[in-house]
Amino acid sequence: MVKQKSHIAAPISEDLISRATALRQRIESEGPSRERxxxxxxxxxxxxxxxxxxxxxxxxxxxxxxxxxxxxxxxGISSTLKGTRMVIHRVLKKMDDHHVVTVLDFIxxxxxxxxxxA
Numbered sequence: 048m049v050k051q052k053s054h055i056a057a058p059i060s061e062d063l064i065s066r067a068t069a070l071r072q073r074i075e076s077e078g079p080s081r082e083r084x085x086x087x088x089x090x091x092x093x094x095x096x097x098x099x100x101x102x103x104x105x106x107x108x109x110x111x112x113x114x115x116x117x118x119x120x121x122x123g124i125s126s127t128l129k130g131t132r133m134v135i136h137r138v139l140k141k142m143d144d145h146h147v148v149t150v151l152d153f154i155x156x157x158x159x160x161x162x163x164x165a
Contacts, residue, residue, distance in 0.1 A: 056159065057101040059094060064158065066090050071151045079147040087147065088139050092132055094154075099124050 070086050077083070107120055142150070 054157075055102075057098045059097050059158070063090070063094055063097065066093075067151075067154055067158065071155070074147060074151060079142075079144050084139050084142070084147065087150065088136055090154075091135055091139075091150075092128070095131055095135075096124075096128055099127065 066086075067090055070083065070090060074083050074087075103124055104117070104120055107117055112120075139147075139150075
């Protein structure tokens with residue numbers, strides 16, 4: 048289990064959390080459908096884009112990187128996302144219901160609430 052190991056963390060928006068929770072509830076109550084698989088695809092891609100932004104662009108922002116450097120990094124990330132979209136889309140289309148639930152379980156496992164320590 049991921050939660051039992053050291054890990055790195057990236058913040059995600061409340062919107063992504065809400066979408067993940069709502070999607071899981073719909074899939075559990077109504078089962079996976081083509082529409083819900085599409086929603087899962089978009090959720091995974093949005094989470095991936097958020098993580099890439101945090102781990103690759105945020106350090107550059109904090110360093111005060113110039114427009115040229117930020118542009119080069121953005122192009123690289125865009126290329127990565129393009130390749131990822133193609134792979135994720137193909138993989139999700141081939142998943143059965145059990146696999147879809149397993150992906151949702153993984154998402155639940157890696158999403159942590161904000162640290163409440165003061």
